[in-house]
Amino acid sequence: MAIGYSTQLPVFRPSQWHLAHATFYGDETASATMGGACGYGNLFQNGYGTDTAALSTTLFNNGYACGTCYQIKCVQSPWCYKDVPFTTVTATNLCPPNWSEDSNNGGWCNPPRVHFDMSKPAFMKIAQWKAGIVPVMYRRVPCIRSGGLRFTFQGNGYWLLVYVMNVGGGGDISGMWVKGSKTGWISMSHNWGASYQAFASLGGQSLSFKITSYTTKQTIFAWNVAPANWNVGLTYKTNVNFR
Numbered sequence: 001m002a003i004g005y006s007t008q009l010p011v012f013r014p015s016q017w018h019l020a021h022a023t024f025y026g027d028e029t030a031s032a033t034m035g036g037a038c039g040y041g042n043l044f045q046n047g048y049g050t051d052t053a054a055l056s057t058t059l060f061n062n063g064y065a066c067g068t069c070y071q072i073k074c075v076q077s078p079w080c081y082k083d084v085p086f087t088t089v090t091a092t093n094l095c096p097p098n099w100s101e102d103s104n105n106g107g108w109c110n111p112p113r114v115h116f117d118m119s120k121p122a123f124m125k126i127a128q129w130k131a132g133i134v135p136v137m138y139r140r141v142p143c144i145r146s147g148g149l150r151f152t153f154q155g156n157g158y159w160l161l162v163y164v165m166n167v168g169g170g171g172d173i174s175g176m177w178v179k180g181s182k183t184g185w186i187s188m189s190h191n192w193g194a195s196y197q198a199f200a201s202l203g204g205q206s207l208s209f210k211i212t213s214y215t216t217k218q219t220i221f222a223w224n225v226a227p228a229n230w231n232v233g234l235t236y237k238t239n240v241n242f243r
Helices: 057-063
Strands: 003-006 018-025 052-056 069-074 087-095 115-119 134-141 150-156 159-165 175-180 185-192 195-198 207-212 219-226 235-237
Touching (some): 057 087, 057 115, 087 115, 150 219, 159 175
Parallel strands (some): 052 087
Antiparallel strands (some): 003 219, 069 087, 069 134, 150 235, 159 195, 175 185, 175 207, 185 195, 207 219
Protein backbone atom coordinates (compact mmCIF):
# COMPACT_ATOMS: atom_id res chain seq x y z
CA MET A 1 0.00 0.00 0.00
CA ALA A 2 1.43 3.35 -1.02
CA ILE A 3 1.63 6.31 1.29
CA GLY A 4 1.09 9.89 0.32
CA TYR A 5 0.34 13.42 1.35
CA SER A 6 -1.15 16.50 -0.28
CA THR A 7 -0.83 20.24 -0.19
CA GLN A 8 -3.76 21.79 1.64
CA LEU A 9 -6.10 23.72 -0.64
CA PRO A 10 -9.85 24.37 -0.38
CA VAL A 11 -12.12 21.37 -0.77
CA PHE A 12 -13.93 21.23 -4.11
CA ARG A 13 -17.46 22.70 -3.82
CA PRO A 14 -20.54 22.18 -6.01
CA SER A 15 -21.09 24.58 -8.90
CA GLN A 16 -24.27 26.47 -9.77
CA TRP A 17 -27.08 24.68 -11.60
CA HIS A 18 -27.16 24.98 -15.40
CA LEU A 19 -29.58 23.90 -18.12
CA ALA A 20 -28.75 21.11 -20.58
CA HIS A 21 -30.34 18.00 -22.12
CA ALA A 22 -29.84 14.30 -21.56
CA THR A 23 -30.30 11.15 -23.62
CA PHE A 24 -29.14 7.58 -22.98
CA TYR A 25 -27.20 4.89 -24.81
CA GLY A 26 -27.06 1.13 -24.49
CA ASP A 27 -29.52 -1.03 -22.58
CA GLU A 28 -30.32 -1.85 -18.95
CA THR A 29 -27.10 -3.87 -18.56
CA ALA A 30 -24.96 -0.80 -19.38
CA SER A 31 -22.63 -3.11 -21.33
CA ALA A 32 -22.32 -0.47 -24.06
CA THR A 33 -20.71 1.92 -21.56
CA MET A 34 -17.66 -0.30 -20.98
CA GLY A 35 -14.28 0.76 -22.38
CA GLY A 36 -15.25 4.38 -23.04
CA ALA A 37 -13.03 7.23 -24.20
CA CYS A 38 -11.68 7.88 -20.70
CA GLY A 39 -10.01 4.47 -20.62
CA TYR A 40 -11.61 3.18 -17.42
CA GLY A 41 -12.22 -0.24 -18.98
CA ASN A 42 -14.66 -2.38 -17.03
CA LEU A 43 -16.65 0.18 -15.07
CA PHE A 44 -17.97 -2.44 -12.66
CA GLN A 45 -14.52 -3.77 -11.73
CA ASN A 46 -13.10 -0.26 -11.42
CA GLY A 47 -15.80 1.11 -9.13
CA TYR A 48 -17.90 3.31 -11.40
CA GLY A 49 -20.84 0.97 -11.95
CA THR A 50 -23.76 2.17 -14.07
CA ASP A 51 -23.98 5.75 -12.75
CA THR A 52 -22.06 7.15 -15.69
CA ALA A 53 -22.45 9.48 -18.66
CA ALA A 54 -20.75 10.41 -21.90
CA LEU A 55 -20.14 14.16 -22.26
CA SER A 56 -20.55 16.28 -25.35
CA THR A 57 -17.34 17.77 -26.76
CA THR A 58 -18.07 21.11 -25.08
CA LEU A 59 -17.93 19.47 -21.64
CA PHE A 60 -15.38 16.72 -22.39
CA ASN A 61 -12.50 19.21 -22.66
CA ASN A 62 -10.23 16.89 -24.67
CA GLY A 63 -10.45 14.28 -21.92
CA TYR A 64 -9.56 16.53 -19.00
CA ALA A 65 -13.18 16.18 -17.77
CA CYS A 66 -12.81 12.42 -17.36
CA GLY A 67 -13.73 11.45 -13.82
CA THR A 68 -15.73 14.59 -13.06
CA CYS A 69 -19.05 14.14 -11.25
CA TYR A 70 -22.42 15.74 -11.88
CA GLN A 71 -25.83 15.87 -10.26
CA ILE A 72 -28.50 15.73 -12.96
CA LYS A 73 -32.22 16.31 -12.51
CA CYS A 74 -34.97 16.06 -15.12
CA VAL A 75 -37.01 19.26 -15.57
CA GLN A 76 -39.84 20.66 -17.69
CA SER A 77 -40.90 17.32 -19.17
CA PRO A 78 -43.91 15.04 -18.56
CA TRP A 79 -41.44 12.13 -18.65
CA CYS A 80 -39.61 13.30 -15.52
CA TYR A 81 -39.92 11.34 -12.30
CA LYS A 82 -41.25 14.04 -9.99
CA ASP A 83 -40.18 12.33 -6.77
CA VAL A 84 -36.51 12.06 -7.77
CA PRO A 85 -34.52 15.20 -6.93
CA PHE A 86 -31.45 14.17 -8.95
CA THR A 87 -29.01 11.38 -9.72
CA THR A 88 -25.21 11.58 -9.61
CA VAL A 89 -23.02 10.37 -12.49
CA THR A 90 -19.33 10.21 -13.35
CA ALA A 91 -18.02 11.25 -16.77
CA THR A 92 -16.47 8.14 -18.34
CA ASN A 93 -16.96 8.63 -22.08
CA LEU A 94 -17.22 11.09 -24.97
CA CYS A 95 -20.43 11.70 -26.90
CA PRO A 96 -19.02 12.71 -30.31
CA PRO A 97 -20.65 15.18 -32.69
CA ASN A 98 -23.02 13.88 -35.36
CA TRP A 99 -22.76 16.53 -38.04
CA SER A 100 -25.17 14.67 -40.34
CA GLU A 101 -27.98 15.54 -37.93
CA ASP A 102 -29.32 18.93 -36.85
CA SER A 103 -28.15 19.93 -33.39
CA ASN A 104 -31.77 20.11 -32.27
CA ASN A 105 -32.83 16.88 -33.96
CA GLY A 106 -30.40 14.02 -33.43
CA GLY A 107 -27.09 15.87 -33.26
CA TRP A 108 -27.50 16.38 -29.55
CA CYS A 109 -23.76 16.35 -28.83
CA ASN A 110 -22.79 18.79 -31.57
CA PRO A 111 -20.83 21.82 -30.26
CA PRO A 112 -21.63 24.14 -28.64
CA ARG A 113 -24.40 22.07 -27.01
CA VAL A 114 -23.90 20.91 -23.43
CA HIS A 115 -25.25 17.39 -23.36
CA PHE A 116 -25.17 14.23 -21.25
CA ASP A 117 -25.56 10.84 -22.95
CA MET A 118 -26.23 8.76 -19.86
CA SER A 119 -26.13 5.03 -19.32
CA LYS A 120 -29.68 3.72 -19.57
CA PRO A 121 -29.82 2.69 -15.87
CA ALA A 122 -28.74 6.21 -14.84
CA PHE A 123 -31.24 7.87 -17.19
CA MET A 124 -34.05 5.67 -15.87
CA LYS A 125 -33.45 7.06 -12.38
CA ILE A 126 -34.65 10.52 -13.45
CA ALA A 127 -37.01 9.93 -16.40
CA GLN A 128 -38.93 7.31 -18.35
CA TRP A 129 -36.68 5.90 -21.05
CA LYS A 130 -39.43 6.28 -23.68
CA ALA A 131 -38.80 10.03 -23.58
CA GLY A 132 -35.55 9.59 -25.50
CA ILE A 133 -34.36 13.08 -24.59
CA VAL A 134 -35.29 15.35 -21.68
CA PRO A 135 -34.27 18.80 -20.47
CA VAL A 136 -32.13 18.63 -17.34
CA MET A 137 -30.49 20.84 -14.79
CA TYR A 138 -26.95 19.85 -13.87
CA ARG A 139 -24.12 20.93 -11.60
CA ARG A 140 -20.57 19.78 -10.90
CA VAL A 141 -20.24 18.17 -7.50
CA PRO A 142 -17.37 16.62 -5.55
CA CYS A 143 -16.66 13.00 -6.41
CA ILE A 144 -17.11 10.82 -3.35
CA ARG A 145 -14.74 7.87 -3.67
CA SER A 146 -14.00 5.00 -1.35
CA GLY A 147 -10.27 4.55 -0.83
CA GLY A 148 -7.42 6.16 -2.68
CA LEU A 149 -6.28 6.74 -6.25
CA ARG A 150 -5.76 3.70 -8.48
CA PHE A 151 -3.13 3.47 -11.19
CA THR A 152 -3.44 0.93 -14.01
CA PHE A 153 -0.21 0.37 -15.95
CA GLN A 154 0.13 -0.26 -19.69
CA GLY A 155 3.01 0.19 -22.12
CA ASN A 156 6.43 -1.49 -22.31
CA GLY A 157 9.97 -1.19 -20.94
CA TYR A 158 10.50 2.20 -22.56
CA TRP A 159 7.00 3.67 -22.41
CA LEU A 160 4.81 3.79 -19.30
CA LEU A 161 1.12 4.54 -19.86
CA VAL A 162 -0.89 5.05 -16.67
CA TYR A 163 -4.68 5.25 -16.33
CA VAL A 164 -5.69 7.09 -13.15
CA MET A 165 -8.97 6.01 -11.58
CA ASN A 166 -11.09 6.48 -8.45
CA VAL A 167 -10.21 10.18 -8.29
CA GLY A 168 -12.06 12.07 -5.55
CA GLY A 169 -12.73 15.79 -5.13
CA GLY A 170 -12.87 17.49 -8.52
CA GLY A 171 -12.39 14.08 -10.13
CA ASP A 172 -10.07 15.43 -12.80
CA ILE A 173 -6.33 15.65 -13.43
CA SER A 174 -4.29 18.35 -15.17
CA GLY A 175 -0.78 17.08 -14.70
CA MET A 176 1.17 14.06 -13.55
CA TRP A 177 4.78 13.12 -12.82
CA VAL A 178 6.47 9.79 -12.11
CA LYS A 179 9.58 9.14 -10.03
CA GLY A 180 11.56 5.95 -10.07
CA SER A 181 13.66 4.96 -7.08
CA LYS A 182 16.71 5.81 -9.21
CA THR A 183 15.39 8.92 -11.00
CA GLY A 184 14.14 12.40 -10.29
CA TRP A 185 10.62 13.53 -11.14
CA ILE A 186 9.75 12.88 -14.81
CA SER A 187 6.91 14.88 -16.33
CA MET A 188 4.20 12.73 -17.93
CA SER A 189 2.28 13.97 -20.97
CA HIS A 190 -1.48 13.70 -21.37
CA ASN A 191 -2.24 10.81 -23.72
CA TRP A 192 -6.04 10.75 -23.88
CA GLY A 193 -8.90 10.59 -21.44
CA ALA A 194 -7.59 9.77 -17.98
CA SER A 195 -4.21 8.43 -19.14
CA TYR A 196 -0.72 9.89 -18.85
CA GLN A 197 2.52 8.64 -20.37
CA ALA A 198 6.26 8.79 -19.78
CA PHE A 199 8.86 7.76 -22.33
CA ALA A 200 11.44 6.41 -19.90
CA SER A 201 13.04 3.16 -18.80
CA LEU A 202 11.60 2.60 -15.34
CA GLY A 203 11.78 -1.18 -15.03
CA GLY A 204 13.22 -2.56 -11.81
CA GLN A 205 12.43 0.60 -9.88
CA SER A 206 9.71 1.31 -7.36
CA LEU A 207 7.47 4.11 -8.68
CA SER A 208 5.95 7.18 -7.03
CA PHE A 209 3.58 9.71 -8.58
CA LYS A 210 2.75 13.38 -8.23
CA ILE A 211 -0.73 14.36 -9.46
CA THR A 212 -2.37 17.79 -9.81
CA SER A 213 -6.14 18.33 -9.96
CA TYR A 214 -7.37 20.22 -13.04
CA THR A 215 -10.12 22.01 -11.11
CA THR A 216 -8.69 22.71 -7.66
CA LYS A 217 -4.95 22.81 -8.58
CA GLN A 218 -4.31 20.69 -5.47
CA THR A 219 -1.24 18.45 -5.77
CA ILE A 220 -0.99 14.99 -4.24
CA PHE A 221 2.14 12.91 -3.73
CA ALA A 222 1.68 9.14 -3.75
CA TRP A 223 4.90 7.48 -2.67
CA ASN A 224 5.90 3.92 -3.54
CA VAL A 225 2.75 3.20 -5.51
CA ALA A 226 4.30 0.25 -7.34
CA PRO A 227 7.11 -2.05 -6.16
CA ALA A 228 10.32 -2.56 -8.13
CA ASN A 229 8.86 -5.68 -9.78
CA TRP A 230 5.81 -3.82 -11.11
CA ASN A 231 4.30 -4.98 -14.38
CA VAL A 232 1.96 -3.75 -17.08
CA GLY A 233 -1.64 -4.95 -16.94
CA LEU A 234 -1.78 -4.52 -13.18
CA THR A 235 -3.56 -1.93 -11.02
CA TYR A 236 -1.85 -0.39 -8.00
CA LYS A 237 -3.83 1.26 -5.21
CA THR A 238 -2.90 4.11 -2.87
CA ASN A 239 -4.37 5.54 0.33
CA VAL A 240 -4.26 9.16 -0.84
CA ASN A 241 -6.97 11.05 -2.73
CA PHE A 242 -8.35 14.52 -3.48
CA ARG A 243 -11.15 15.95 -1.35
